[in-house]
Amino acid sequence: MGKKRSLSETINDKVEERTLMVGVVGLGYVGLPLSMSFAQHLKVVGFDTAAEKVEMLRQGRSYIDDIAETKNDNFLPTADPSALRECDVIIICVPTPLHEDKRPDLGPIKSAAQIVGKELRKGQLVVLESTTYPGTTEEVLLPILERMSGLKVLADFGLAYSPERIDPGNRKFTVENTPKVVGGLTPEWTDAAAKVYGVAIKEVVPVKDCKTAELVKVYENIFRNVNIALVNEMAIICERMDIDVWEVIDAAKTKPYGFMPFYPGPGVGGHCIPLDPFYLAYRARQFDYIPRFIETSGEVNDYMPIHVVNLARAGLKAAGKCLNGAKVAVLGVSYKPNVSDTRESPALLIIRELMSEGAEVRIYDPLAGSMRIDGTELFTMGSADEVLRWADAVILQADHDDMREEMQRALRGADERLVFVDTRGMKLQDIPSSCSYVCLGRGHNGTTER
């Protein structure tokens, strides 16, 4: 009679035999692509509490831009949590928002933990993917799983953390070819979780434990947030020193080592970069450390939408007008170019500020189509021509590739009364010559004499 296989060895055996069954909790922009990748190799139960999402998936349709269709005999979408009992591994991919006061909101993780805990059975491995502060898996997820199931971690089930690295709209880096960091509660569970992900993902990067893996993710995104804040500060300095920050960056990035370009912008939006730093800042304070760097970079980035409104005010003033009563159009309202997502977009604060100063504001964004702001739906105008005929000033907030040509054409017909505020650093040859041009990070307080 051979030695009894441990729980993690049993998981490893099922990986080997490709009989492992994967459960994914939360079928959003992380869980759905992950499910479809696993479903190329294994049976996958996709669970979501949103019945309408599950219904769409049952019909083989998708609600995620990057996933064309979801018809796959290995993929079983369901709103019935009991289906999770059949799975050998359960991967939790739910959002981690912030409360109003920027404290982490672990509500979605806690409710997912309750759902999973109720179905948990001996031998399963639970993995958390949601971006969160170091310590969440062991101190928040683990106790709920044990309480709801009556089981004991390690003795009855395994636990690991593996951060998501889904980049919406990125055709180059997919689930399969983006290295996956994995940290288990113990080395044997790190190894088991790594073997599970290894079925669908080319490169897996095991680390010491859950909290190491949790910190890797928030550090990656704080790295971006801090560097974006640094270059935003460079832009403001350049305006005062009559230097072109965009030229400075292009020259600096010729350095073949030790430099990575970031670009100034109207602010930092999206559902990752503006939020993740506050998860670590919150946790650092619990360890009596004041994360000045993280908090200062958040403040610099939060100031940028205000700075953009200041540029618009300066441009209108130079044209003998003021914001009060001015007609201002925002071109591109999504949180970054070439996406339709307006969540946490800097355009929200820009529009609020403009309205509070008495400007009449309209938007033009053929990709986003509309934007919800304080309970009102703002719909895009019909064309760039219409915008430039209507507006006293336009602010380029997100320069979508698909919008650029139309905008350039419309600008060629603009007259000198129009103020054009560029927050994305157009190429010098594209700068409109017929209207007054103000640019983030370009000399003379943003106005560039040509």
Ligand code: SAJ
């Ligand atoms: N931004 C700048 N200047 C920059 C880069 C970005 O102002 O140089 C602004 C953008 O306009 C946007 C915000 O920052 O408002 C966030 O931009 P982002 O490029 O970081 O895009 P996200 O939010 O989609 O970030 C995601 C993240 N992916 C995951 O968390 C899995 C991030 O880790 C990726 O590095 C990023 O995509 C990416 O590289 O596209």
